[in-house]
Each structure stands twice: as C-alpha cells, then as structure tokens.
Amino acid sequence: MSTASPVLDELLDALRCLPGVGARSAQRMAYHLLERDRQGGGRLATALQAAMQRIGNCVECRSFSESERCALCAGSTRERSQLCVVETPADLAAIEHATGYRGLYFVLLGRLSPLDGLGPEELGLPLLQRRLAQGEVRELILATNPTVEGEATAHYLAELAQTAGVRVSRLAHGVPLGGELEYIDRGTLAHAFGSRLPLN
Amino acid sequence: MSTASPVLDELLDALRCLPGVGARSAQRMAYHLLERDRQGGGRLATALQAAMQRIGNCVECRSFSESERCALCAGSTRERSQLCVVETPADLAAIEHATGYRGLYFVLLGRLSPLDGLGPEELGLPLLQRRLAQGEVRELILATNPTVEGEATAHYLAELAQTAGVRVSRLAHGVPLGGELEYIDRGTLAHAFGSRLPLN
Numbered sequence: 428m429s430t431a432s433p434v435l436d437e438l439l440d441a442l443r444c445l446p447g448v449g450a451r452s453a454q455r456m457a458y459h460l461l462e463r464d465r466q467g468g469g470r471l472a473t474a475l476q477a478a479m480q481r482i483g484n485c486v487e488c489r490s491f492s493e494s495e496r497c498a499l500c501a502g503s504t505r506e507r508s509q510l511c512v513v514e515t516p517a518d519l520a521a522i523e524h525a526t527g528y529r530g531l532y533f534v535l536l537g538r539l540s541p542l543d544g545l546g547p548e549e550l551g552l553p554l555l556q557r558r559l560a561q562g563e564v565r566e567l568i569l570a571t572n573p574t575v576e577g578e579a580t581a582h583y584l585a586e587l588a589q590t591a592g593v594r595v596s597r598l599a600h601g602v603p604l605g606g607e608l609e610y611i612d613r614g615t616l617a618h619a620f621g622s623r624l625p626l627n
Numbered sequence: 628m629s630t631a632s633p634v635l636d637e638l639l640d641a642l643r644c645l646p647g648v649g650a651r652s653a654q655r656m657a658y659h660l661l662e663r664d665r666q667g668g669g670r671l672a673t674a675l676q677a678a679m680q681r682i683g684n685c686v687e688c689r690s691f692s693e694s695e696r697c698a699l700c701a702g703s704t705r706e707r708s709q710l711c712v713v714e715t716p717a718d719l720a721a722i723e724h725a726t727g728y729r730g731l732y733f734v735l736l737g738r739l740s741p742l743d744g745l746g747p748e749e750l751g752l753p754l755l756q757r758r759l760a761q762g763e764v765r766e767l768i769l770a771t772n773p774t775v776e777g778e779a780t781a782h783y784l785a786e787l788a789q790t791a792g793v794r795v796s797r798l799a800h801g802v803p804l805g806g807e808l809e810y811i812d813r814g815t816l817a818h819a820f821g822s823r824l825p826l827n
C-alpha cells in the first residue's frame with residue numbers, strides 16, 4: 428500500500444526494520460507521530476542516529492558501549508574476581524535488573540552454532556581465555572540460555588575454565604528448559620542465580 | 628531499567644514514543660538494530676527526520692503531503708466532482724486500498740468533539756464550505772467512522788452540503804457499528820463504499 432507521498436512511503440518502509448512491525452503497525456506508528464507527536468519522532472530520529480553511529484562493543488566484556496570500556500568494566504565498584512558469561516546484552520540487562528550480582532560480565536554476542544558460522548572466534552573466546560589466564564577471575568558463572576546450543580556453549584566454556592584452573596558455576600535449575608533467559612520472570616531468575624551450582 | 632550507556636538509555640526511552648511500544652519491546656527493538664541491522668536503524672533515523680521536518684498538510688484536502696498540494700489534489704487524473712470526507716489519513720489510505728474510488732478527499736484530522744476542543748474550525752470546515760460553494764463538487768461522500776462522534780460529524784457535514792445544494796451520500800451499512808474504519812477488512816469496506824446511500 429503506497430501513499431501519495433514518497434517521504435511518507437520511505438518512512439513506512441523504514442519502520443519495518445523494527446522487529447514485529449508489519450505494514451499495518453508501521454502505518455499506525457507513522458501516522459501517530461505525524462498527527463500527534465512530531466517532537467517525539469524527531470527525538471527518536473536523533474537517538475537512533477546517535478546510537479547507530481556511537482554505540483560499539485566494550486573491548487573487555489563485548490557488551491554495548493559508546494566508550495572503549497563500558498561503565499561496568501571501567502568502574503571500580505564491581506567485584507573483578509567474578510565473571511558472568513551471557514549470550515546477549517539483553518541477558519546482561521535481565522541479570523542486572525533481577526539479581527544483586529556485583530561482579531563483571533562477558534557477553535558472547537551469540538552461542539556456539541557451527542551451522543550459523545558461530546565458532547569460538549566469533550564469540551570472543553580467545554579474549555575470554557586471555558582474561559582467565561591473567562588470574563584475576565576466580566569464578567566463571569555460566570548464564571547461557573538453557574537451550575541445546577546454550578548448553579553446548581556452557582560445556583565448552585566449562586572446559587576453558589578448567590584448563591585455566593578457574594572455578595565454574597552454572598545458574599541453578601529453576602530456569603525452565605527450552606526457555607529464553609531474557610523472558611524469564613524476575614523472581615525465577617533471581618532464585619536461579621542465587622542457587623547456582625559449582626561445576627568443578 | 629537503565630543500562631550503563633546513556634546513548635542506549637536515550638534510544639530505549641525515545642522508542643517509547645511509538646504507539647504500543649513499552650520498555651520490553653523498546654529493548655528488543657534497540658538490541659535488534661544494534662546487533663543485526665545498523666543499516667536499517669540509520670535508514671529509519673533519516674526517514675524519521677525527513678518525515679517530521681518535511682511532511683505537512685495539503686492545503687486543499689489536509690492529508691499528509693510534503694508539497695503544498697498532495698499528489699491526488701495536484702494531479703489531473705481524479706474526478707473533481709466527488710469529494711469523500713474522512714477523519715484521518717489512515718482512513719483515506721484504507722479507502723484508496725480497498726475501493727476503486729476515483730474522486731478526491733477531504734481529511735478532517737479528527738471528528739467533532741467539543742470536550743476535546745475539536746469544533747468546526749479545527750476540522751477545517753470553513754475550508755470545506757468554501758470548496759462546496761465553488762460549485763465544482765457535485766457529491767459529498769461521508770466516510771466518517773460509525774461511532775457516536777463520527778455520526779454527529781456526518782450529520783453536521785450533511786447540513787453543510789444541503790445548505791450548499793450539494794448531493795450527500797453516506798457509506799452503506801455493512802460497516803460494523805462502533806468499529807474503526809481503518810481496521811475493517813477490505814471486502815466489507817469495498818462493499819459499503821459501493822452501496823453508499825443518498826442522504827438527500
């Protein structure tokens with residue numbers, strides 16, 4: 428469905444890069460902004476531009492950051508002897524939100540998945556290995572998703588940690604199997620985090 | 628839930644100006660763009676900026692347009708003796724999509740609603756009256772929504788047309804009462820449009 432306005436058509440099309448947004452929601456969004464919230468639309472344009480241009484990945488933990496090191500890694504308030512490995516920045520945010528964890532993170536930006544071309548190199552595991560070899564990390568907490576690929580990734584990570592002589596733990600059962608960490612309710616996640624089990 | 632990145636926090640906040648987008652969808656959208664579609668995000672930023680700055684309202688029909696007159700009003704291919712009055716540009720798009728209508732439109736950008744400060748002036752009715760007085764329009768087609776306010780608006784418009792000696796019609800029954808025109812299935816809308824009834 429195309430309108431008589433090329434500028435509007437382009438907006439309707441561009442909105443569909445957002446996950447879950449089809450032709451009809453794109454129209455509802457565009458018309459809402461044009462009719463009732465042009466200021467919000469302008470603010471969103473600026474925020475998107477800034478985010479796409481300025482947000483990269485932290486050189487230490489690989490999470491999103493607009494500086495070389497993210498605030499968590501650069502700060503001095505976190506316990507540097509604990510390192511929690513998650514698949515995505517969303518998982519990091521979920522753990523920060525739900526638990527009282529005070530250590531640091533390492534974000535894989537994926538999970539081992541050879542068919543998708545995601546191997547140890549793509550997940551930054553050489554960086555993680557160097558970190559473990561430095562001796563600062565005493566406990567590696569595995570918080571990959573309880574899916575087949577997430578479990579395989581955790582198994583691989585546990586071996587890396589054992590080779591480096593670092594203690595490993597895994598989030599406790601309580602996280603439903605086959606689920607996605609990001610969507611688990613806060614209470615379950617906090618409980619599972621609190622009762623994580625040593626793997627070695 | 629705030630992240631360690633002010634640029635990302637601002638994006639998460641700004642995304643919530645979109646209708647139907649809460650904290651969780653905003654995060655899903657932002658992370659999707661940052662992880663997998665930065666080009667799409669940049670394109671969306673540019674499209675939003677252009678739309679918010681350049682799209683105004685056509686001086687003839689009040690629909691969205693980046694030029695003084697929209698393509699429909701400025702073109703020579705449409706039947707200028709028929710004028711269809713709709714509440715919103717979304718309703719205009721729905722009729723264009725569903726029916727074979729070849730006339731022009733007039734967009735109220737609302738409906739009569741004194742409690743919301745929407746009177747004849749706000750809906751551009753003086754402009755519509757001048758248009759009817761010019762004698763070019765032979766049929767005014769009322770396609771306001773079948774809601775209480777939409778019906779009251781249609782009633783008011785019918786009187787304007789009668790005063791100007793212009794024939795009036797109203798979309799046929801078939802449009803479910805209490806529904807929003809924009810969300811009606813294409814077939815029902817096409818049928819209702821085709822069997823519109825003369826009101827005078």
Ligand SMILES: [Zn+2]
Nearest residue numbers: 485488497500
């Ligand atoms: Zn970091």
Ligand SMILES: [Zn+2]
Nearest residue numbers: 685688697700
């Ligand atoms: Zn126009």
